[in-house]
Amino acid sequence: MYIGFKILLLVILIALYHLQQGDSHVILSIKDFLNDSHSTNVDHSKAFQDAWKALCGGSGRGRELSLIIHARETYTIQPQLFEGPCVSPHIHIQIDGTIEAPRMVKDWGSKKTECWLCFGRVTGLVLNGSGVLNSHGESWWSSVGVSSRPAAVRFSGCQNILYKGLTQINSPKNHISITSCTNTTLSNIHLIAPLTSPNTDGIDISSSHNIQILSSSIKTGDDCIAIQGGSYDINITSVTCGPGHGISIGSLGKGGTSDIVQNVNVRHCTFTGTKNGARIKTWPGGQGFVKNILYEDITLINARFPIIIDQRYNYSGQKQSAGATAVKVSGVTYKYFKGTVVADVAAIKLDCDQKSGCDNIVMDNINITSSSPRTPLTSYCKFAHVISRFVSIPIKCDYHVNVQPPSAKPYAEPPAPIAISATPYAELPTALNLTSHDTA
The missing domain is CATH 2.160.20.10 (Single-stranded right-handed beta-helix, Pectin lyase-like)
Structure with missing residues (x-):
C-alpha cells in the first residue's frame, strides 16, 4: 500500500x-x-x-x-x-x-x-x-x-x-x-x-x-514472417529476409480447421540464402481459402524454392478419403522476380490439391537463374491453373495450363494493390529530443 x-x-x-x-x-x-x-x-x-x-x-x-x-x-x-x-x-x-x-x-x-x-x-x-x-x-x-x-x-x-x-x-x-x-x-x-x-x-x-x-x-x-488464419489487409514492404524460411502464408488448415487469409501484399523484399522465398503452405484436410495475394519486386540471392505453393504441407503419404477437403488457393500473383537460386531444386513448385486445385496463379516477369550456370533450373507443377508471361523457366502443369506467348493479347491485369489503411502512428518525428525527469 x-x-x-x-x-x-x-x-x-x-x-x-x-x-x-x-x-x-x-x-x-x-x-x-x-x-x-x-x-x-x-x-x-x-x-x-x-x-x-x-x-x-x-x-x-x-x-x-x-x-x-x-x-x-x-x-x-x-x-x-x-x-x-x-x-x-x-x-x-x-x-x-x-x-x-x-x-x-x-x-x-x-x-x-x-x-x-x-x-x-x-x-x-x-x-x-x-x-x-x-x-x-x-x-x-x-x-x-x-x-x-x-x-x-x-x-x-x-x-x-x-x-x-x-x-x-x-x-x-x-x-x-x-x-x-x-x-x-x-x-x-x-x-x-x-x-x-x-x-x-x-x-x-x-x-x-x-x-x-x-x-x-x-x-x-x-519463417521470417508467417501469416496465419483470420488475417487480412497485410502490407509487407522493403524487408530483407535471410537466413530463414522466407515470407510464408500458413501453415493453414491443420487438423481440419478452417482458415482464411486474404489481401496480402509483399513488395520490394530480398531473400538471401533462405530455404524458401514466397511460400503458401496448407495442410491436407483443411478448409477455408487463401486469395488476393501479391508478391512483387522480389530479389533472390542464392535462395531455395523461391516460389512455392504447398497444399500438401507435412503430407504423410496416406491416401486421402474421397471427401477430403483442402484450403482453396486462388488469385496469387508473382511479379518481377529476379536473382539466383540453388540449382538442385525446383525453382517454381506448385504442389496443389487434386480436388480443389490452385486457380488464377499469375507469373509475370520471372527472371531467375541458377547459382550453378551449368545446371538449368526446373519447375514442378500439379493441379494448378497458371497464367504466365515472360518467365525464364518453363512451367508445365498436368491440367488447367494457360500459357500466353509475349505476342498474345495481354492477360487481364492482376488485382490492384490493396489499399492498407495507415495507423495513426505512421511516422514519429525524426528526433524526439526527450528529456526525462530523473530523480537519480
Missing part, C-alpha cells in the same frame, strides 16, 4: 510540474521507479510494472505519457504482462538501452508463460528506440520443446500500435507475435537468431488486420 502511494504521489508531482510549465507531455525515466538508482539487483521486474501502472493509469485522460530507458542502461526482467485498457490514449516507451531476460530457463520463474514481454488490450502505444531486447533463447532451444517455449514480444488484442527501431536477439520461439490486433505498424526493426535455432520465427501474425511491416531485416532460424 505504501509503495503504491509513493508511485501515485510521484506521478502527481511530475504531472503538476509539467502543468505549471504549460506542458501536457509527461516524461519519466525507469530510474524514477527504482528504490535505489545505483542498485545492482539482477531483477528489475517490479520497477517496470510500477512504471507501466504510472503510464497506463496514472495521469488522467488526454495526456501523453513517455517512459525512457536511456542508452547504456541495462535491466533484467522476468516475463511481464503490460495490460490495458489504459486511461491515457497515447503511451510512449522509448528504449535506447538494453532489456534482458534471465539467461537460464530456470530463472524465468515457476509459472509457464507464453511470452516474455506481453502487451494485452493496449491502444495507442508507441514502442520505439535504438535499444536491444535480448531474450536469451539459447538456453531454451536444446532443453525445452517448441510448444512450451515463449515468444519474446507479443501484442494481443491491441490497436493502433507502432513498434519501431528496436533490435531483438535470440528469442526462445518467435520473436514477435501479433494476434487479434488491428492497425499495427512494425518499422525499422532487426530480428536476429542463428540459422540453426529451431522455430525462431521473426514475426507471426494471426487473426489480425491492417498490419504493416516496413523497412526491416529478419535473420532467424525459421
